[in-house]
Amino acid sequence: AGIWLLNPLFRVLAAAKAREVMTAAALLVVLGSALLMQIGGLSMAMGAFLAGVLLSESTFRHQIEADIEPFRGILLGLFFLSVGMSLDLAVVASNWQLITSAVLAMMLAKGICIYLVARLVRSSHPEALDRAVLMAQGGEFAFVLFSAAAASGVIDATVNANLTAIVVLSMVLTPFFVIVLKRFMPKAQESMEGIEKADGLTGSVLIIGFGRFGQVMSQSLLARDVDVTIIDTDIEMIRSAEEFGFKIYYGDGTRLDVLHSSGADSARAIAICIDDRVAANRIVELAKAQFPQARLLVRSYDREHSLELINAGVDYQIRETFESAVNFGAAALVELGVAEDEAERIANEIRRRDAERFELEMAGGGLRAGAGMMHTNTGPKVAPKPTPFTTPRREGQALNEETAEVIKSPDLDNRVG
Known part of the structure; x- marks a missing residue:
């Protein structure tokens, strides 16, 4: 119905490009529908x-949702205020045994039904139990039904008050039940089925971490048939990598026993490719102390981390986003019409400036050392060079001999400037 009735209306209103009109139209639909129901x-x-x-159901639902977003929080607050005000404490006090029993019975029955449905659709036990506890409370629409029933004389005021109290108390108790569930429910552990732990491994290079960085880094080694050993702690990633033909072992590189089991004591190089700087520093500390024969290559999180790694004595470090950002900037210049060789020259200049700045920082100047070597958007402005908006289709032609001599003059640019 929303497609056939409302889409034509909102399509016309959208052409006006006024958000207020769309909001007013949505409000009109709500009030009109409510009025029609009351008349009926x-x-x-x-x-x-x-x-x-x-x-x-309307195709403009996302626009409408964005328009009414400022009002949603206020209206939700008012709704729950009205729910709380509808709770008659005197009724609860006089019928507390009935209401308490009804609340527990309703939540238990509803929770069991939800749990069974969740299990039928092959949800795990923890997931089904979590859904059962979250959804065991009474729904907000119950207040609408109770009010309609009371207005029609189906139930009297006392029954309405009791039913309302039951639903309200179920809403109040749900957060506490969730807290109890999370505290006493054992955390689900991922299945290790099909996952091999690092044990008795050997290899020329030990790669720790096989995320986006480690995957790309490994390609150069594998292209030369280098014997590599790869460990990671992400079980889902290990399974996904196996589908692409990689053999990844489960192992935490921050543990010394795992490093020994992974073959770090015989590896010629250890490549630390994880994105956790604290864990990377821990692995560097262990490797420097226990495996001095191995060259250490480390993925750096940022500039400060690079300084820490160099001070720790690693053989090579690289900031994870530096080269990609430099190449990205060069590509942006090319897209703007700059020649490729000029863009490459600028990229190399950025690399040179960064290296010089890094040397100053290593000398003890701190992260602000050499900050003046960076290009900023608040520095001195360079006078723009006039350029045509479009490339001329043909060269300019002199209309007479005098202008021909001016065009051929070598200092024309100076006179024009």
Whole structure:
């Protein structure tokens, strides 16, 4: 219905390019639907609910959602305030045994049903239990039904108050049940089925971490048939890598026993490719102390980390995003019309400046040493050189002998400037 009824309306309104009109139209749909339901003898809340369903089916639902975003928090707050105010404490006190029993019975029955449905759709036990606890509370739409039933005389005021109290208390208790579940429910452990732990391995190069960086780095070694051993702690990644023909062993490189089992004591080089600077520093510390024969190549998190690694005595370090960022900048220049050789020259100049700045920082100047060597967007402005908006289709032609002599003059640019 939202497609056939509302799309034509919102398509016309969208052409006006006024967000206020779209917001007003959405409000009109809600109020109109609520009014029609009231005229038909039903609840206005039911009409508002149906209006929400219609709007959710419209192709303009994302725009409408963005327009009403500022009001959502306020209206949600008002809704829960009204829910709290609808709780009659006197009724709860006088019927506490009935209400308490009904709350627990409702949440237990609903939770069991949700758990069974979740298991039928092959959810794991922890997932099904988590869903059962979260969804065991009464729904907000119950208040609409209770009000409509009371207005129609189906239930009296006392029953309405009791039912409302049951739903409200179920909402109040749900966060506490979730806390209890998380505290006492054992954390689910990933299955190690099909995953081999590092044990008795050997290889010329030990690669620690096989994420995006390690995957690309390994290609150069594998292209020369270098004997590599790869360890990682991400079980999902290990399984995914096996689908592409890689053999990855499970192992935490920050543990000395794992490094021994991975063949670090016989490796010619250890490549630390993880993106955790603290863990990388820990591995560097262990490797320098226990495996002095191995060359250490480390992925650096940032400039400060690079300084730490050099001070720790690694053989090679590289910032994980530096080269890609330099190449990206050069590509941007080419896309803007700069010649490729000029873009490459600028990229090399950036590398040279960065290396010189790094030397100053290593000399004890700190991260701010050589900051003036960076190009900034607040430095002195260079006078722009006039250029045509489009390339001329043909060269200029002199209309007479005098202008021909001017065009041929070698200092024409100086006179024009």
